[in-house]
Amino acid sequence: xxxxxNGLVLALGITMxxxxxxxxxxxxxxxxxxxxxxxxxxxxxxxxxxxxxxxxIPEYERLHPNIKITHRKTGQGGPYHQDLITKLxxxxxxxxxxAVEEGHLSNVLDKGSKFNDLTKIGPAEASPDRxxxxxxxxxxxxxxxVIGYGTDIGPLAMCYRKDMLEAAGMPSDPEAVKPLFxxxxxxxxxxxxxxxxxxxxxxxxxxxxxxxxxxxxxxxxYIGGDDKLAVESNQGIKDAWTKVTGAVAKGQSAKLxxxxxxxxxxxxxxxxxxxxxxxxxxxxxEEHSGPExxxxxxxxxxxxxxxxxxxxxxxxxxxQSKHPKEAAELAAWLxxxxxxxxxxxxxxxxxxxxxxxxxxxxxxxxDAYFGGAKIGQLFAEQAKKVAKPQYKGPxxxxxxxxxxSPALQAVEQGKSADEGWTQLLDAAKKITR
Amino acid sequence: MTVVDKIVPDxxxxxxxxxPRPTLRHRLSRWDVKVSPYLYIAPFFVVFGIVGLFPLxxxxxxxxxxxxxxxxxxxxxxxxxxxxxxxxxxxWNALENTVSIFxxxxxxxxxxxxxxxxxxxxxxxxxxxxRVGVLLPYAASLVALGIIFANLFGPKYGxxxxxxxxxxxxxxxxxxxxxxxxVAIAIMVNWRWTGYNALIVLAAMQAIPKELHExxxxxxxxxxRRFFSVTLPLLKPTLIFxxxxxxxxxxxIFTEPKLFDAMPGSxxxxxxxxxxxxxxxxxxxxxxxxxxxxxxAIAWVLFVIIVLIALVNFFLTGRLTAVKKK
Numbered sequence: 013x014x015x016x017x018n019g020l021v022l023a024l025g026i027t028m029x030x031x032x033x034x035x036x037x038x039x040x041x042x043x044x045x046x047x048x049x050x051x052x053x054x055x056x057x058x059x060x061x062x063x064x065x066x067x068x069i070p071e072y073e074r075l076h077p078n079i080k081i082t083h084r085k086t087g088q089g090g091p092y093h094q095d096l097i098t099k100l101x102x103x104x105x106x107x108x109x110x111a112v113e114e115g116h117l118s119n120v121l122d123k124g125s126k127f128n129d130l131t132k133i134g135p136a137e138a139s140p141d142r143x144x145x146x147x148x149x150x151x152x153x154x155x156x157x158v159i160g161y162g163t164d165i166g167p168l169a170m171c172y173r174k175d176m177l178e179a180a181g182m183p184s185d186p187e188a189v190k191p192l193f194x195x196x197x198x199x200x201x202x203x204x205x206x207x208x209x210x211x212x213x214x215x216x217x218x219x220x221x222x223x224x225x226x227x228x229x230x231x232x233x234y235i236g237g238d239d240k241l242a243v244e245s246n247q248g249i250k251d252a253w254t255k256v257t258g259a260v261a262k263g264q265s266a267k268l269x270x271x272x273x274x275x276x277x278x279x280x281x282x283x284x285x286x287x288x289x290x291x292x293x294x295x296x297x298e299e300h301s302g303p304e305x306x307x308x309x310x311x312x313x314x315x316x317x318x319x320x321x322x323x324x325x326x327x328x329x330x331x332q333s334k335h336p337k338e339a340a341e342l343a344a345w346l347x348x349x350x351x352x353x354x355x356x357x358x359x360x361x362x363x364x365x366x367x368x369x370x371x372x373x374x375x376x377x378x379d380a381y382f383g384g385a386k387i388g389q390l391f392a393e394q395a396k397k398v399a400k401p402q403y404k405g406p407x408x409x410x411x412x413x414x415x416x417s418p419a420l421q422a423v424e425q426g427k428s429a430d431e432g433w434t435q436l437l438d439a440a441k442k443i444t445r
Numbered sequence: 446m447t448v449v450d451k452i453v454p455d456x457x458x459x460x461x462x463x464x465p466r467p468t469l470r471h472r473l474s475r476w477d478v479k480v481s482p483y484l485y486i487a488p489f490f491v492v493f494g495i496v497g498l499f500p501l502x503x504x505x506x507x508x509x510x511x512x513x514x515x516x517x518x519x520x521x522x523x524x525x526x527x528x529x530x531x532x533x534x535x536x537w538n539a540l541e542n543t544v545s546i547f548x549x550x551x552x553x554x555x556x557x558x559x560x561x562x563x564x565x566x567x568x569x570x571x572x573x574x575x576r577v578g579v580l581l582p583y584a585a586s587l588v589a590l591g592i593i594f595a596n597l598f599g600p601k602y603g604x605x606x607x608x609x610x611x612x613x614x615x616x617x618x619x620x621x622x623x624x625x626x627x628v629a630i631a632i633m634v635n636w637r638w639t640g641y642n643a644l645i646v647l648a649a650m651q652a653i654p655k656e657l658h659e660x661x662x663x664x665x666x667x668x669x670r671r672f673f674s675v676t677l678p679l680l681k682p683t684l685i686f687x688x689x690x691x692x693x694x695x696x697x698i699f700t701e702p703k704l705f706d707a708m709p710g711s712x713x714x715x716x717x718x719x720x721x722x723x724x725x726x727x728x729x730x731x732x733x734x735x736x737x738x739x740x741x742a743i744a745w746v747l748f749v750i751i752v753l754i755a756l757v758n759f760f761l762t763g764r765l766t767a768v769k770k771k
Binding site: 052055064090094097098101267268269270272273274277278281288410414417418419421422424425426427442443 | 446514516527535595599601602603612618621622706708709710711712715716717729732733734735
């Protein structure tokens with residue numbers, strides 16, 4: 013009974029794949045518009061969560077009367093990307109313009125042959141200098157194809173509880189705290205101090221949140237340039253592990269798994285004093301901390317070890333698209349600085365375009381919840397600190413999700429650092445076998 | 446059948462000599478008798494073939510390949526997936542977890558269900574209300590229950606730990622430990638299924654003839670004696686049925702451990718797979734790692750395990766009913 017169902021689930025996936033292939037027939041209709049610029053073209057655009065494109069789509073349709081856009085929105089990123097990979101495998105069903113999140117980029121780059129090279133089909137105005145260098149380069153496949161136009165980014169800064177640092181007799185002004193957040197060593201040293209002064213209160217929310225940022229800053233990540241597992245040979249990863257697990261052993265972690273219910277409650281309870289903080293995290297903090305904690309949180313333009321990025325997306329044009337040229341034009345238009353500024357105003361997605369980062373509308377943005385901090389300017393500054401992107405080989409995202417994060421959680425739940433490291437290695441080997 | 450058989454040779458002889466006019470009618474009626482029953486039951490088998498048998502066989506076929514989703518030409522590797530699976534500690538770990546959660550849920554569940562049924566069959570006010578009441582958890586959405594229970598068992602801010610602390614006990618990190626996580630998941634399962642099973646047992650209990658109880662009463666048997674010597678033995682067939690259905694349910698447990706994980710959307714079953722069940726591992730292999738070949742191998746091994754357990758069940762049922770006849 014059970015295995016019939018298991019078989020069914022599998023076969024469903026497989027038959028859906030087959031169906032997808034069979035259903036390749038064009039619902040778009042019409043001839044490729046390359047021959048006739050006024051021919052009617054129907055384009056589809058797939059995004060997840062909030063991209064802020066609702067107002068922009070009708071605008072594009074007004075500017076291009078022959079183009080009709082269907083916008084498919086998915087609520088959550090996880091299911092969206094699962095669907096994306098499945099349809100990519102099926103060879104049909106993907107939208108002409110499909111969004112891809114940074115965390116899933118390694119899986120998509122691995123299947124680069126199924127995407128159009130935007131340097132070949134995209135319009136001239138979407139030149140590399142439109143974006144921050146690291147953002148643009150991260151969407152390059154190994155053979156140099158550019159498969160995505162950057163939309164938004166998540167430059168990293170540090171958020172902290174002003175009142176809690178004050179109570180511990182530590183600096184709490186956004187300028188004065190910067191030295192605490194200069195390097196990871198100074199960060200964990202400050203944590204030790206905080207724990208001692210508060211009688212054992214936690215310094216950060218979750219070990220994995222720091223570890224991910226640390227590994228991201230290394231010149232190379234879990235997977236080497238040869239697409240082989242490099243966890244054992246990469247000393248930087250081991251060093252980061254030692255530092256983070258050392259901090260856990262000293263009681264600096266609140267041991268809350270990121271995005272769990274307990275983590276959400278942790279904000280309201282004031283369970284931790286500092287938090288790795290990409291631009292989009294401000295909204296998360298405000299939502300979970302609630303109005304009663306307004307003004308207690310602060311954000312500062314500093315991040316241990318320089319800068320970093322967490323999150324942000326790309327618009328890609330899969331080779332399945334029947335109108336790749338028109339799709340690339342739409343993607344280029346949506347990711348132009350003017351449009352991304354509008355998206356930023358609509359939904360707060362932080363733009364990745366150099367010009368947009370200099371736009372007064374962005375620079376003047378403040379956040380009342382964070383004591384009126386000039387967050388536009390602050391994160392624009394942090395975005396420029398990001399070094400060149402780390403190469404993300406196949407399986408990179410899964411190692412973070414299913415090897416390193418659970419291993420750190422296990423250490424927080426009582427495993428020794430060595431046992432945890434072995435668990436990480438075993439899981440990573442399994443993922444990349 | 447026999448009538449038709451006798452007619453056939455005669456007809457054929459007749460058909461050789463005369464035009465086939467009478468034979469058509471006969472033939473049609475013969476087909477009707479022979480073919481119609483199969484046609485009537487065909488829809489079930491056609492549907493089963495498409496959504497049951499074909500996937501089952503196709504899964505067996507896929508399990509012989511190293512087949513990643515989207516592979517243009519998966520490579521045939523014979524039984525390598527199975528070899529790897531039998532050496533895969535994560536699989537054995539998942540199997541142990543599944544059995545452990547199954548035992549922790551089914552055993553207390555059946556005991557409580559029988560006791561509940563005994564209470565419900567006693568004379569109580571508003572009997573229907575109570576009976577509907579025990580079925581309510583079953584009617585509630587499984588996902589909603591999973592989310593609520595995961596919250597209740599939260600290590601820091603969960604209600605269960607809050608209560609434990611109020612009565613002076615140490616809080617338990619429910620997700621962290623292997624045993625504690627199994628207990629928490631088993632509680633989730635029991636919450637949903639105990640009432641359902643209690644109602645099935647109750648129905649069987651009420652079908653027991655009153656005369657038997659009265660005879661026992663006259664012989665001087667007390668309430669407990671009557672329960673153990675009259676009610677329980679007569680409940681045996683029902684209990685076997687309930688055991689089999691909860692075995693099937695227990696081995697396919699998926700939603701509860703998936704939602705119990707603190708990491709949202711995770712299929713890991715805890716930080717060190719301490720509560721990852723076989724189906725959760727299967728799902729992770731197929732739809733997170735996209736290793737369809739290996740996942741198919743897991744599905745088949747699980748199938749064989751379930752067939753074995755079903756055979757044991759069948760054997761036990763046969764023996765128990767044989768004992769009853771004596």
